[in-house]
Amino acid sequence: MRWFFNRNQGDSMKIVALDIGGANTKILVWEDGKSESQLEYFPFWTEKQRFKDFLSSLDLDADIVAVTMTAELCDVFSSKEEGAQFIADCCFDVFERPLFLTSHSDLRRHDEIKDFKTLAATNWLASKYYLEKRFDEGVLVDVGSTTTDIIAFGPGASGFASDFERLKTGRLLYTGFLRTPANTIVTSVPVNGSLVPVASEYFAITADVYNILWGVAYTCDTPDGAGKTYDDSLRRVSRLLCAEPDEVKDEVLGICEYIHDVQVEKIAGAIENAVEDFESEEIIAAGVGRRLAIEAAKKIEIDALDLETQVDIAWNLPCLGLLELVLDSREV
Amino acid sequence: MRWFFNRNQGDSMKIVALDIGGANTKILVWEDGKSESQLEYFPFWTEKQRFKDFLSSLDLDADIVAVTMTAELCDVFSSKEEGAQFIADCCFDVFERPLFLTSHSDLRRHDEIKDFKTLAATNWLASKYYLEKRFDEGVLVDVGSTTTDIIAFGPGASGFASDFERLKTGRLLYTGFLRTPANTIVTSVPVNGSLVPVASEYFAITADVYNILWGVAYTCDTPDGAGKTYDDSLRRVSRLLCAEPDEVKDEVLGICEYIHDVQVEKIAGAIENAVEDFESEEIIAAGVGRRLAIEAAKKIEIDALDLETQVDIAWNLPCLGLLELVLDSREV
The missing domain is CATH 3.30.420.190 (conserved archaeal protein q6m145)
Structure with a gap:
């Protein structure tokens, strides 16, 4: 899948990647090659109803917002599908045309998603994408x-x-x-x-x-x-x-x-x-x-390589992978 | 230990036994040989601050109120002593001169308790007292x-x-x-x-x-x-x-x-x-x-005897024991 992003040559470009877990939301903000990570503690089991406000409060103005998740497993949702749709709907309301990582390792707009269950537990696929590019x-x-x-x-x-x-x-x-x-x-x-x-x-x-x-x-x-x-x-x-x-x-x-x-x-x-x-x-x-x-x-x-010695902000691997997916998928 | 209870021959007599657990409070109301049991779900980990109101709401008017507990272990208390004292203080405020079961299997007034930790985890002693009398x-x-x-x-x-x-x-x-x-x-x-x-x-x-x-x-x-x-x-x-x-x-x-x-x-x-x-x-x-x-x-x-076939309201064994302790200890 590829999508088109209209911009003029030389404009600055800002991408935000979100990994929404049940307890923590990881965020990566990338702007013209420079990136910053942050970790926000947002426990769904007590705060679910505040999720949209939480997303707004992050104040993430960006050209592209991409989302992966695992929070749909949280037992405030009666099923993974319900959870994934709730999270996707909140993102859709707060961000401009966000992209969602699916179980096919592609990125989809909200209106392209037929089965919200395909958004469930995808964050490890983003990590995998990053690792394959790098190692x-x-x-x-x-x-x-x-x-x-x-x-x-x-x-x-x-x-x-x-x-x-x-x-x-x-x-x-x-x-x-x-x-x-x-x-x-x-x-x-x-x-x-x-x-x-x-x-x-x-x-x-x-x-x-x-x-x-x-x-x-x-x-x-x-x-x-x-x-x-x-x-x-x-x-x-x-x-x-x-x-x-x-x-x-x-x-x-x-x-x-x-x-x-x-x-x-x-x-x-x-x-x-x-x-x-x-x-x-x-x-x-x-x-x-x-x-x-x-x-x-x-x-x-067996040997172990500490990823921290190889990659900045290694704890934010899913968002790093999501960013790569966005960069590789877009056609400017 | 024995204490004196002033009453006239022929007056009716009402005793309440309370077994205060972290999740459930068991209650036995005994009046002139007849008893009734009730179970109230009161989870300390969320409701602790309401405990005194909860006790009042039970509307337990009685000549003698006796208390045993295990709720002091609940992690809303920083120590068992703090928990036991909190529970004893609430009982003292709500009931008239309540009696507390101690680790020496005796009953004490609030002002006789030197170390509130001796009130911790006593409810099985009440059960034991009942069983020894009965079996x-x-x-x-x-x-x-x-x-x-x-x-x-x-x-x-x-x-x-x-x-x-x-x-x-x-x-x-x-x-x-x-x-x-x-x-x-x-x-x-x-x-x-x-x-x-x-x-x-x-x-x-x-x-x-x-x-x-x-x-x-x-x-x-x-x-x-x-x-x-x-x-x-x-x-x-x-x-x-x-x-x-x-x-x-x-x-x-x-x-x-x-x-x-x-x-x-x-x-x-x-x-x-x-x-x-x-x-x-x-x-x-x-x-x-x-x-x-x-x-x-x-x-x-090995053989098992179902207590339910021997005793009414066998699930309320600690309160049954507490009642026996009260009846055996008092001098009218």
Whole structure:
């Protein structure tokens, strides 16, 4: 697909790429070869009705706006189709003739979309497009705040698959660096050498685990709505054992290391399958939690290239890919 | 401890027992030998500030009000002590000289409480008191909406233990019949004969699983705030696989049975330890999910007595125990 964009030679040109996730919206603003990225926390499960206002507030005046999404999975929508259409409608109302990435890796206007479900979960295709242009072929492991995407790219790589299909094949791991409830990674944790089952409440997330282990940029909401200090995370992890911090203070580092180990182990298992299928001997690690991908690769003794050393703003890979798609598709 | 209650012979007498949990408040109103129970859904994590109004709205005029609690664990409180004091203060403001059950199994007035932490997680002691009066000794397995309490009672049974201690010894299992997120029970589910990892979002709970399998009284909030029909539960369980209902409709019964099996297996393991420690050959099954306790007992080939066949309103065991404590403690 190609479309025509009327402009005079020498006019300046501004393109905006949006990756609309359930928790975060990533934005890339490109103007005459220079680009800037931003990350906006916009959680659909509480804020959905404000989405159009949110888009307006971004004040993104541009010649072309292109959109990819994953937020349609959020359970404020009764189906992916409803979610995708809601998001597309809001974009259509706020931006001038926005373009939407479809599961066929092409860009469509709102009035060209027959089935809004084809807009669902497309953001990894944008990443794939970027990677193929930049690295020809390989396996990307993108550990985000919420999920881990394993994307094989290049001539042998397969095309679109739904989230459900990618879960089945191990290409989508629903485990992330910040928002993942600790008790969905482990059902018990070590205390004085024994494994003790944890509470099944939404008490602590991976942001708390890595906040305690390493200190992190805690860019999502906290489970209890309280602060983001070390002590706050300590209290939340303690609560997983129905305990006060002083009851488990000697155990808490070991508990966090254990949760971390299990999470890395899961990622390592998925990487192992992917590199085997794709006959690759290394991965490219990306995302806010790429450290986990690098550790996982080490565990299974394969090399990992940190995308951050290769690409500016590597955390915004889907928007980088979307921009390339726009630039390659347009005819000026 | 004993206290004196001034009344004339022949006056009518009204006692109210309250078991204040994080999600539900159970109430028993006893008047001259007749009692009535009620269950009120009051989720602290969203409604905490309304708690005093909630208590007032119950319109519980009584000669004696006695209180036990577990809601202090809710993460709207920064510590159990803060939570227990908040709850006790609200009760003190609304009721006339209420009594509070402490970890020493005695009842105290508000001004007699030195350390409010001693009010934390006492409701299973009330149940234990009732059981010892009624059955002498045994092992109770109380599968509630949120947790499963395994309570050994009788001469050989130990006294108070905190939630943390009970988690460690396997006497508190943080798994329940309604509110437990399915992805804290299993990390993957069977689809076409393979295990597929599930999403780590708060998408579906045990109420959805048992709603699909058997139909249940869905007395808690739904994860997505939507309805409580079979189709609503189907949509929520499908979403665990990032799927629409039509993508997994042939699998969903098998998925629910699998989650159910794993949950029963966990309960069975805990029962096995408890009956071994206590040299018991049967259990008493109670709570809204007592069916799971009965199935678990069958799995390990021990007998289960359904408390519902022995006691009216067996789901309100803590309040029944609290009432007995009041009746046994008072001197008229």
